[in-house]
Amino acid sequence: MEDIRLGVVESHFAELIWQNEPLSSKELVALCERELHWKKSTTYTVLKKLCEKGLFRNEQSVITSRISRDEFDAIQSEQFVEETFDGSLPAFIAAFTKRKELSADEIAQIRQMIDSCGEE
Secondary structure: OOOOOOHHHHHHHHHHHHHHHHEEHHHHHHHHHHOOOOOOOHHHHHHHHHHHHOOOOEEOOEEEEEOOHHHHHHHHHHHHHHHHHOOHHHHHHHHHHHHHOHHHHHHHHHHHHHHHHHHH
C-alpha cells in the first residue's frame, strides 16, 4: 500500500468512520456536523480524499473501510520505522528502550511475539 499520511483533522474523521461503520453518507454528514461542526460539502470533500487514498469506500452511499484501524496503525508503524531507522526494527527498539524501561510483562510479550514469528 502506498504512503498514507493523515493530518489531525483527517485522522479524527477517519476515526469517526472506523468507530461507526458501516454508515450511510447521510449518517456520516450528521455525525461530522455534530462532532466536527462541518458542512455537508466538507464531509464529502474529505471522504473523497480518503477514498482516493484507499482507506474507505463509498458504495451506494454506504461508507465502509478498505483497511481496518489496526491495519492502518501497522502501516503507519512500518513507515515510521522505515523512514526513521532505515527499516531496522532492532534500531527502533534500541532507541525506544534507551528512554523507557520495559516492564517484565512487556518483555515477556515481546519474547512471545518473536517466538511466534519463528513458528510461521
